[in-house]
Amino acid sequence: MKATKLIVAASLALGLGALPAQAQISRVFVSVNGNDLNDCLQPGSACRTLNGGIAKVDTNGEVIVIDTGSFAGATITKGVKINVPSGAIAFSASSVVVNAPAATVVIRGLTLKAFTPGSGIGIDIQAAGTVLVENVVLDGWTSGIVVQSGAGAVKLDIKDSTMRNNSGAGVYVSGAGAAVSIDQSRFERNLIWGLQVDVAAKVSVSRSFFAGNLNGIEAQVAGAVVDVSRSTISGSTHNGLLVQGGLIRVAESLITGNETGLLRLSGTIESYLDNIVRGNTMNTSGTVTTVTRQ
């Protein structure tokens, strides 16, 4: 019933052509030809920037980018979905900051590239309930995506995304209790880590590709748990998988061409005896604990 009322209301509003007084704004549009003084309710009257769109849309509303262009960064302080179709490049040389306690935020389809290589954070998660990152490119930042220590037990999903040329980590997890899932993503040429887990948090990585990072994946402290499955970790200048504390489990993965394939300094590396660990200068260093498949 509510939906029906909304549709009727929307139809009436469209008929009248005047929308500023409309109470609910479920979606706004952003275009390189837009203007933040527009109402942003239609593609023909789109906003110019992501922040312009975010400010206008209701909490949990959708900000839809309709064409290729540069859209500045974003500061997200409420639940919102940013949606860029695969046919457009929504570029930003400024960061996306998420500071939206308990909110659900979706970031889809942005190309985020640091204005000055090796500076700033691409997606800076300071507080949120859930953040979903889909089909995003993060290039040339200090770190591509960071779950800050103050963000705590945020849930972060990263899918179909590329983290490259960042001077620190592609993805850096520092929020205690965070639950991070990474699927079908690539971590390439990050200067220190593809993925670093520096806190007691649970991170799973599947069907992903790590190439040419200094270290592919690192679990740094006790309580950090990283599950790696069906992934490729190659060409790390130092280590493919590195455990200095906590636990990395690795299954059905290819680990090759690294200086050291699996390096355990402290903590635990668990293997299901179904990995290819071969062609590294040193394949394993430190104890690898084997676990039987069930």
Next chain:
Amino acid sequence: MLYQKRRIFLVGALVLSAGLSEAQVHRTFVSVTGNDFNSCLTPAAACRTINAAIAIVDANGEVIVTTTGSYAGALITKSVRINAPSGIVAFAALPITINAPAANVAIRGFTIKAATPGSGVGITVTDVANLLLESMVVDGWGTGVEVNAASKISISDSIFRNNTLRAGIEFNAAASASVVKSQFENNERGILIDTGAAATVTASRSSFTGSTVNGFSVFGGGGVFAADRCLIANNGNQGIFLSAGSLVRLSGSSITGNVTGVSTLGTFETFGTSGIRGNTTNVSGTLTAVALQ
């Protein structure tokens, strides 16, 4: 391992929104309706060609293609990303040459196709530190990509087809390359590590099919090819050809329908997880079994 990791993350996200009048040009736009005399700073004032947009953008900047069209080739001499979205065809019938020592280059979403089928080289890597090729189509050249430097190369979601003189990708230097989710179809060879080139190529979830000669060839000593979850099928001679002194690691893959599945004079390691069946001759030479870990 003992890096100053915390400090680098405290370098804040203080990058301010950049106005269009900034002296620094961190991205330029290219359109089929553009003009190289434009500023190229907005889609409405786009360049017409890739080379013009590269010339205007700063080192490490981004060149963004906005519309379907033909954009000539490119000569890349600095760090740059060239980015064409999946919804358009950014076409070039002229080659791309990369001669950018120590630079980082990424090319995403281009269709490059030889003006004369079977001739020329699509992308020539003369020198670069890192090259990322993403969502590319490289079609109809003599050689699709020729790597002449010890670069680090990542290739993903790309198609190399109908490169009929040499190979989809030919390595002539000690490069290290990763290939993921890519297809090599109807080339003379899918990938060729040429004589004397100690290149290391890791391919996963990719296919090497229908080559007139080999799916994958490693000539001479020092080359390494690791194939994981790959399909190597229906090639006119060998699926994988390996010379003495070179190394192949094969896992989770299927080699089928070739005249000879595997022909090896070098070290050919298998993990007991691949199928080499249905070739006229499945294996010529010795396979070395290696345990999983």
